Amino acid sequence: MQKRLVLDQKQISIILDRFCYQLIENHDDFDNTVLLGLQPRGVLVLDRLEKRLEEISGVRVPSGYLDATFHRDDFRRRNIPLKANETKIDFLIENKHVVLVDDVLFKGRSARAAMDAMIAFGRPKKVELMVLIDRKYTRDYPIKPDYCGREVNTLESQYVSVEWALNGFEEDAIWITEKEVKS
Amino acid sequence: MQQLSTKHLLGIKGLNEQDIQLIFETADNFKEVINRPIKKVPSLRDITIANVFFENSTRTKLSFELAEKRLSADVVNFSSSNSSVKKGETLVDTVNNILSMKVDMVVMRHSSPGAPQFLSQNINANIVNAGDGTHEHPTQALLDAFSIREKLGDVAGKKVAIIGDILHSRVALSNIFCLQKLGAEVMVCGPITLLPKYISSLGVKVELDVKKALEWCDVANVLRIQLERQQIKYFPSLREYSLYYGVDKKLLDQLDKEIVIMHPGPINRGVELNSDVADSEHSIILNQVENGVAIRMAVLYLLAGVK
Numbered sequence: 001m002q003k004r005l006v007l008d009q010k011q012i013s014i015i016l017d018r019f020c021y022q023l024i025e026n027h028d029d030f031d032n033t034v035l036l037g038l039q040p041r042g043v044l045v046l047d048r049l050e051k052r053l054e055e056i057s058g059v060r061v062p063s064g065y066l067d068a069t070f071h072r073d074d075f076r077r078r079n080i081p082l083k084a085n086e087t088k089i090d091f092l093i094e095n096k097h098v099v100l101v102d103d104v105l106f107k108g109r110s111a112r113a114a115m116d117a118m119i120a121f122g123r124p125k126k127v128e129l130m131v132l133i134d135r136k137y138t139r140d141y142p143i144k145p146d147y148c149g150r151e152v153n154t155l156e157s158q159y160v161s162v163e164w165a166l167n168g169f170e171e172d173a174i175w176i177t178e179k180e181v182k183s
Numbered sequence: 184m185q186q187l188s189t190k191h192l193l194g195i196k197g198l199n200e201q202d203i204q205l206i207f208e209t210a211d212n213f214k215e216v217i218n219r220p221i222k223k224v225p226s227l228r229d230i231t232i233a234n235v236f237f238e239n240s241t242r243t244k245l246s247f248e249l250a251e252k253r254l255s256a257d258v259v260n261f262s263s264s265n266s267s268v269k270k271g272e273t274l275v276d277t278v279n280n281i282l283s284m285k286v287d288m289v290v291m292r293h294s295s296p297g298a299p300q301f302l303s304q305n306i307n308a309n310i311v312n313a314g315d316g317t318h319e320h321p322t323q324a325l326l327d328a329f330s331i332r333e334k335l336g337d338v339a340g341k342k343v344a345i346i347g348d349i350l351h352s353r354v355a356l357s358n359i360f361c362l363q364k365l366g367a368e369v370m371v372c373g374p375i376t377l378l379p380k381y382i383s384s385l386g387v388k389v390e391l392d393v394k395k396a397l398e399w400c401d402v403a404n405v406l407r408i409q410l411e412r413q414q415i416k417y418f419p420s421l422r423e424y425s426l427y428y429g430v431d432k433k434l435l436d437q438l439d440k441e442i443v444i445m446h447p448g449p450i451n452r453g454v455e456l457n458s459d460v461a462d463s464e465h466s467i468i469l470n471q472v473e474n475g476v477a478i479r480m481a482v483l484y485l486l487a488g489v490k
Contacts, residue, residue: 070216070224070254070484080186081488083205084212120221 006133006152006160007174015149016045019130020053022147023099032125033097035063038114039085042102044164045132049101064089066100068113087117094122099147103162103174105131108141133160133174152176187485191303191310194319195360203364207329209481210474217253217476227256230487232288233281236313237263237274240292242448242472243313243323247290250479259286274298275305282308288487291315309486314353323447324357326478328365330471331402334443339366344396346372347406347428347455350379350417354406354447359385372396373428376417393428397438404445405430405456421454431457435465443467 007015027033037046043065050063069084100114111129118124130147135154154160158176163169187202195203216224232251236244244260251258261281278289288309291299296318303310314320332338343362349355349371362369363386370388371378383389390396397403408424418424430444444466450456461468 067212069212070226075226076229076488078488081485083185084209086212087215116225120216120219120223122220 002178004176005173006176007150009165009172012132012149012172012174015132016048016052017056019049019147019149020056023053024057026128027097027099030057030059030061032095033061033099034091034093035061035099035101036066036089036093036114036118037063038100038102038110039065039067039069039087041104041162042100044162044166045103045130046101049130062091064091066114066117068110068117071113071116073109073113089121092122093118093124095125096122098124098127099130100127101130103131104133104135104160105129105143105145105148106135106138106160108139108143111143112141132162135160150174187489190486190489191299191312192321192482192486193299193303193310193312195321195324195357195364196319198321198364200364203325203328203361206325206478206481206485207332209485210325210329210477213253213480213484214474214477217473217480223253223255225255226484227251227254227487230254230287231257231259231285232290232483233259233261233278233286234313235261235278235281235289235291237291237293237298238314240313242475243292243320246472246475247311247313247322247479250476250483251290253476254480254483256288256483259284274302278302278306282306288483309489311482311486317351317353317356319357319360320353320447321357321361322475322479322482323354324361325482326471326475327354327358327404327445327447328361328367329478330445330467330474331362331367331443332365333470333474334467335401338362341367341402342370342400343367343402343404344370344372344390344400345404345406346393346396346430348377348408348417349373349382349406350377351409352406354404358404359387363387370396370399374418374424393430394434394437397430397434397442400442402443402445403430404447406447407449407451408455421451425454429453429455429457430460432459432463435460435463441465445471448472 037043054060065088067085067087069082128146131145132149134145134148134151136151157179161175161177163173165171189197290311290313292313293315296316298315299310299312328338345355359369370390372390372393446468450461452458
């Protein structure tokens with residue numbers, strides 16, 4: 001199986017720091033801002049970002065986890081239903097600036113479902129999307145990230161795997177991998 | 184595994200422990216959904232569900248209907264009392280006619296045990312048994328076990344006494360299967376005339392003294408005396424039943440421990456359960472009702488995903 005490293009641990013740290021400074025620049029004192037990590041993998045990015053943002057700015061921005069499983073448009077089009085994850089949002093998003101955080105932006109369908117799921121918690125004033133990896137030229141829906149770690153060109157036969165040291169991997173890393181062809 | 188092992192929910196007997204755990208985990212997420220300001224998700228927006236009730240029902244029908252609507256399914260309701268069944272139409276014909284209107288799932292209650300099983304062999308739709316005679320009521324058992332898990336953290340290792348009219352209850356049988364599959368110990372308690380002869384062969388303890396049953400258990404699931412199903416007298420009077428088998432606060436105060444009180448409803452207040460217990464902090468009856476919607480949403484969501 002071919003693997004190509006896209007981002008290593010150091011590069012991921014630099015990108016997360018950059019995200020923090022961009023957020024500080026755009027959201028000032030975070031008075032009206034909340035962060036939502038998209039389940040399942042966006043929450044890992046969010047946890048890192050939230051911690052680093054507090055270190056840099058001294059502000060703890062309200063953050064939660066959003067699961068969009070029940071809002072996806074591919075139910076009954078997959079062989080088995082997706083298993084839902086926890087949604088943990090203990091604040092209102094009415095009139096707030098919401099930053100949705102995910103690891104990889106691919107077709108844009110998850111982001112669309114997430115926005116649909118988010119509306120159940122109120123009507124935000126503005127929504128932004130932050131992703132570590134933007135798989136360019138693969139979008140089904142007209143969705144573009146506001147904060148992007150790295151743009152990559154990928155084929156349908158490839159997938160982007162995100163490895164976190166927290167999950168037992170040697171170190172944080174993001175790879176492009178060839179999908180295994182089933183014979 | 185993220186898929187149920189069955190296309191229909193005919194009874195708890197047809198589920199394995201993994202299925203039950205999957206339903207619980209999915210219901211956990213739906214419980215969060217139904218406590219939001221906007222309680223609706225679009226998962227079943229292209230699905231039409233027929234609620235086919237050949238027997239009266241209030242809470243089960245309401246609970247299924249709410250679950251269906253909160254999943255954005257299209258819902259049609261059928262009740263036999265004002266239908267062509269009165270003109271002599273057969274069950275299969277009735278349901279096939281409904282299915283010809285492009286219905287994907289059927290939630291069915293029937294007075295005959297095995298009716299949903301029969302239907303599942305004759306029509307092409309997912310069938311959910313909402314109670315068949317004195318046989319099974321799987322979603323009630325699932326929500327009961329889910330409520331115990333919520334209250335006590337786990338079902339495994341817990342002692343559950345099912346008290347009351349076991350003979351005429353479909354809840355009892357499904358409860359026994361469900362609780363045993365999840366590793367609980369089960370006891371049945373009631374007058375000997377209301378206990379089926381085969382009951383001990385299901386691996387449950389049998390007790391005739393309600394005080395001893397309460398002393399033994401962590402959870403008491405008190406069942407309704409089903410007067411409408413009793414063709415003959417099984418006990419001398421309701422007053423006597425209440426005296427010997429009714430659960431009241433005085434009885435609970437005699438125990439040197441706290442137990443959880445459940446009841447599938449509707450309650451005959453003052454007969455099997457006194458108001459001082461039904462409305463006390465021991466009771467999780469209203470939690471059962473709330474959990475019923477989440478469990479039914481989970482069942483419908485998971486069954487709709489089975490191709």
